Amino acid sequence: MDAWARPWAERSRLNGWAHEFLLFGLKQAWACLFGGLMLALIVGTHLWWPALFKSGGAPLARYDFLVLAALAIQIALLALRLERWDEAAVIAVFHVVGTVMEVFKTAHGSWIYPEPGLLKIAGVPLFSGFMYACIGSYIARIWRLMDFRFVRYPPIWTTWVLAVLAYLNFFTHHYGPDIRIGLFAASAALFGRTWVVFTPDRRPRRMPLLLGFGLVALFIWLAENLGTLAGAWAYPSQRHGWHMVSPGKLGAWYLLMLLSYVLVTAVHRPAPPPVGEVSAQPTEGGVR
Known part of the structure; x- marks a missing residue:
């Protein structure tokens, strides 16, 4: 693509911006490969699985098929080297902590999984x-694709403390005070001065890291709406x-995404931009 698009992009500044924006979108979509495939499977099975099952063409329950399909996708990502083994290990940790939370939350009636299936734990x-x-797969892949670097990143240990407290609050607020407002304030205090430097094409760009967190949480929420519309789970x-x-x-998705992000930092250590690549003091006004 770059061989024919580059000469066009260099004809004018507007063409260059359009080319960079297209690359940004393509890299985002490629990073969302796992999530996009899972969402497509959830919607697709909602539309066609009942008819297959009634006609005798579906030997598995829909939920069981989704489990096997997700496992096949994860194996394929590793086999094709689209995901690294250390990334997969961290993503597996998030899988486990997410499942533990699911078991707890469904037991407390926060949401339900209404369909039958054999591959379940406590329903x-x-x-x-x-x-x-x-979510973990997206963060790990976009980190590599965009070559994330950071300006004024907080001490690593503080982000881990915040992530652990956020995760625990999903359980403890059922029995005591909900401290999520304090967690939001703490994340703003920690990351409020942090900028992420990313490279969609050739020139590094940057934006406030908190803005990036918020955008990711928004798209997860939109995906959740599609998942509940497809009947995968229900509130x-x-x-x-x-x-x-x-x-x-x-x-809630902001805090869970923050937990996933901090887990990914175990394999992708936040590093500053190379000296001279971007100034240490970002200009005001967002992406540059």
């Missing part, structure tokens, strides 16, 4: 853990018919 289908793995408020997931869930 939670195992494909649910892969939905968390999709109590959707028992009598589908409607959009409450925007209040954005905060």
Whole structure:
């Protein structure tokens, strides 16, 4: 693509911006490979699986098929070297912590998985853990594709403390105070001065890291709306018919995404930009 697109991109500044924006979108889509395939499978099985099952053409329950399909995707990503083994190990950790939370939350009635299946733990289908793995896979892949570097990154240990507290709060708020407001404030204090430097094409760009976190949480929430519309899981408020997931869930996804991000830093250590590549003091006004 670059062989024919580059001369066009160099004809004018507008063409260059359009070319860079296209590359940015393509890299984002490529990083979302795992999540995109899983979402397509959830929607596709919602549309066609019942008819297959009734006609005798579906030997598996839909949830069990999704588990096996997710496992096949993960194996393919590793076999094709689209994902590294150390990344997969961290993603597997997020899969486990996500599944543990799913078991706890469904036991407390936070949401339900209404369909039958054999590959379940305490009523939670195992494909649910892969939905968390999709988030980790995206973060690990986009980090490499965009060559993430950071300006004014906080001490690593502070981000781990925040991530652990965020995860624990998903459990403890059922029995005591909900500290998520404090967690949001702590994340703003830690990352408020941090900028992520990324390279869609040849020139490094940058944006506030908190803005990036918020955008990722927003797209996860949109994907969740599509997942509940496809009947993969349901909230109590959707028992009598589908409607959009409450925007209040954005905060929960923000904290879960933050946990996944901090886990990925175990294999992708946050590093500053090379000396002279970008100034140490970002200009005001967002992406540059």
